[in-house]
Amino acid sequence: xxxxxxxxxxxxxxxxxxxxxxxxxxxxxxxxxxxxxxxxxxxxxxxxxxxxxxxxxxxxxxxxxxxxxxxxxxxxxxxxxxxxxxxxxxxxxxxxxxxxxxxxxxxxxxxxxxxxxxxxxxxxxxxxxxxxxxxxxxxxxxxxxxxxxxxxxxxxxxxxxxxxxxxxxxxxxxxxxxxxxxxxxxxxxxxxxxxxxxxxxxxxxxxxxxxxxxx
Amino acid sequence: xxxxxxxxxxxxxxxxxxxxxxxxxxxxxxxxxxxxxxxxxxxxxxxxxxxxxxxxxxxxxxxxxxxxxxxxxxxxxxxxxxxxxxxxxxxxxxxxxxxxxxxxxxxxxxxxxxxxxxxxxxxxxxxxxxxxxxxxxxxxxxxxxxxxxxxxxxxxxxxxxxxxxxxxxxxxxxxxxxxxxxxxxxxxxxxxxxxxxxxxxxxxxxxxxxxxxxxxxxxxxxxxxxxxxxxxxxxxxxxxxxxxxxxxxxxxxxxxxxxxxxxxxxxxxxxxxxxxxxxxxxxxxxxxxxxxxxxxxxxxxxxxxxxxxxxxxxxxxxxxxxxxxxxxxxxxxxxxxxxxxxxxxxxxx
Numbered sequence: 001x002x003x004x005x006x007x008x009x010x011x012x013x014x015x016x017x018x019x020x021x022x023x024x025x026x027x028x029x030x031x032x033x034x035x036x037x038x039x040x041x042x043x044x045x046x047x048x049x050x051x052x053x054x055x056x057x058x059x060x061x062x063x064x065x066x067x068x069x070x071x072x073x074x075x076x077x078x079x080x081x082x083x084x085x086x087x088x089x090x091x092x093x094x095x096x097x098x099x100x101x102x103x104x105x106x107x108x109x110x111x112x113x114x115x116x117x118x119x120x121x122x123x124x125x126x127x128x129x130x131x132x133x134x135x136x137x138x139x140x141x142x143x144x145x146x147x148x149x150x151x152x153x154x155x156x157x158x159x160x161x162x163x164x165x166x167x168x169x170x171x172x173x174x175x176x177x178x179x180x181x182x183x184x185x186x187x188x189x190x191x192x193x194x195x196x197x198x199x200x201x202x203x204x205x206x207x208x209x210x211x212x213x214x215x
Numbered sequence: 216x217x218x219x220x221x222x223x224x225x226x227x228x229x230x231x232x233x234x235x236x237x238x239x240x241x242x243x244x245x246x247x248x249x250x251x252x253x254x255x256x257x258x259x260x261x262x263x264x265x266x267x268x269x270x271x272x273x274x275x276x277x278x279x280x281x282x283x284x285x286x287x288x289x290x291x292x293x294x295x296x297x298x299x300x301x302x303x304x305x306x307x308x309x310x311x312x313x314x315x316x317x318x319x320x321x322x323x324x325x326x327x328x329x330x331x332x333x334x335x336x337x338x339x340x341x342x343x344x345x346x347x348x349x350x351x352x353x354x355x356x357x358x359x360x361x362x363x364x365x366x367x368x369x370x371x372x373x374x375x376x377x378x379x380x381x382x383x384x385x386x387x388x389x390x391x392x393x394x395x396x397x398x399x400x401x402x403x404x405x406x407x408x409x410x411x412x413x414x415x416x417x418x419x420x421x422x423x424x425x426x427x428x429x430x431x432x433x434x435x436x437x438x439x440x441x442x443x444x445x446x447x448x449x450x451x452x453x454x455x456x457x458x459x460x461x462x463x464x465x466x467x468x469x470x471x472x473x474x475x476x477x478x479x480x481x482x483x484x485x486x487x488x489x490x491x492x493x494x495x496x497x498x499x500x501x502x503x504x505x506x507x508x509x510x511x512x513x514x515x516x517x518x519x520x521x522x523x524x525x526x527x528x529x530x531x532x533x534x535x536x537x538x539x540x541x542x543x544x545x546x547x548x549x550x551x552x553x554x555x556x557x558x559x560x561x562x563x564x
């Protein structure tokens with residue numbers, strides 16, 4: 001039967017190939033909705049690679065946050081905008097040098113990181129979760145809430161401030177807008193809206209027989 | 216060869232053992248829905264095909280499969296056919312981590328609850344793409360409404376589950392059920408300490424599956440049938456299957472997270488020795504989970520027959536201004552319960 005390590009390696013190359021192909025498709029596909037879907041596929045296969053590296057929490061969080069929420073909003077916006085592809089493609093040659101510079105800087109940074117790690121003789125680093133004998137998720141939770149509590153709380157605070165600012169920036173009060181107060185609507189009683197009138201029966205056909213005033 | 220059987224054929228067998236009954240359950244649930252709503256409307260419901268109309272759903276399946284799948288003009292061909300599958304796959308994939316009983320789970324994943332959140336959030340792609348690829352205004356409107364609604368209620372749902380995992384101390388669904396075991400019968404389950412959250416979770420589940428009274432994505436009276444208005448035949452049947460599989464999933468999950476999964480409501484009260492076919496009544500078993508899920512899924516039908524459709528702004532208000540604050544407060548309350556030891560997970564199994 002197939003050796004487990006070999007199988008993992010095959011899976012890794014499979015997922016990596018899909019990731020790279022999908023990432024290329026993001027920037028080459030003409031249809032912008034197709035491009036967004038390729039980006040979804042890129043995230044998804046990246047999550048698969050992380051799963052292989054036993055980072056299950058990060059992998060599933062990537063899917064929940066990016067695929068499940070952020071990309072849905074992306075898709076939403078792209079569907080609404082009727083982007084003319086020709087105009088987008090016009091700038092390709094003009095922006096190419098900038099793109100190449102950015103790519104080169106990123107490549108250099110990655111190589112430097114790997115090089116620094118290799119110098120210390122730990123390219124991958126030991127798996128701290130396995131060392132502690134816990135699942136990856138449990139270890140991550142413990143580390144975040146004990147060892148790294150302050151940075152974690154600061155990050156949370158910054159994100160909250162970001163949310164509040166985003167709302168404050170886009171919120172504008174219009175004088176001519178009519179508001180519905182849900183609590184007022186719920187509190188409404190039947191007697192506020194209709195009045196039940198008791199009246200004696202009357203027949204409109206026979207005006208002479210009727211003594212009651214007609215309504 | 217032995218390894219092949221163990222590593223490939225056995226899991227495939229398990230998958231079939233979950234997926235095939237699920238499909239049959241969907242068919243029977245559609246029949247049950249029509250029957251129940253019929254009774255609530257003082258009508259008969261389906262009663263022509265088979266005894267009491269039981270075979271009506273299967274007749275409908277055959278009808279749908281034999282119909283032509285129509286591709287609207289200038290629709291996006293690839294995405295149009297891909298969308299129903301994108302709706303169906305997460306609806307079925309989520310069942311991988313559902314524990315049906317002690318050790319009766321396909322994949323005992325440590326981050327099972329997160330996996331469920333991931334899978335349920337993927338289902339919205341099928342709806343959005345169906346709406347966009349159909350090249351129809353009604354379909355696009357339905358897709359937009361659905362996307363906004365699913366994203367809003369996902370937050371409340373996720374926060375509600377945070378309360379569950381604070382009390383259970385685990386993301387593993389089997390552990391979550393074990394955390395509800397105890398000697399006080401059904402008072403040991405999480406519905407009691409997490410009562411407001413339980414309500415929020417189930418209502419969010421109804422909203423996530425786009426069911427009445429949150430069915431603005433379909434909204435027959437406003438936008439014909441919403442995102443799947445252009446679909447016919449088997450493509451429509453797949454959307455139908457996904458929606459009902461999701462409803463049954465939410466019913467199972469509500470039973471697992473808040474109603475003790477396969478645990479018996481009489482746990483700890485009766486200590487009698489009886490043969491296995493009676494014993495499950497107090498020791499717990501698969502049948503209890505089925506009963507609970509059946510009762511929860513009945514609520515879906517009851518809601519549909521009872522409530523008029525919410526207006527779009529009312530849906531958004533309920534999600535953002537009511538449910539999310541409630542769940543955030545209850546996360547704190549659950550934290551206090553855990554910290555002060557008012558609720559202890561899994562006492563006296």
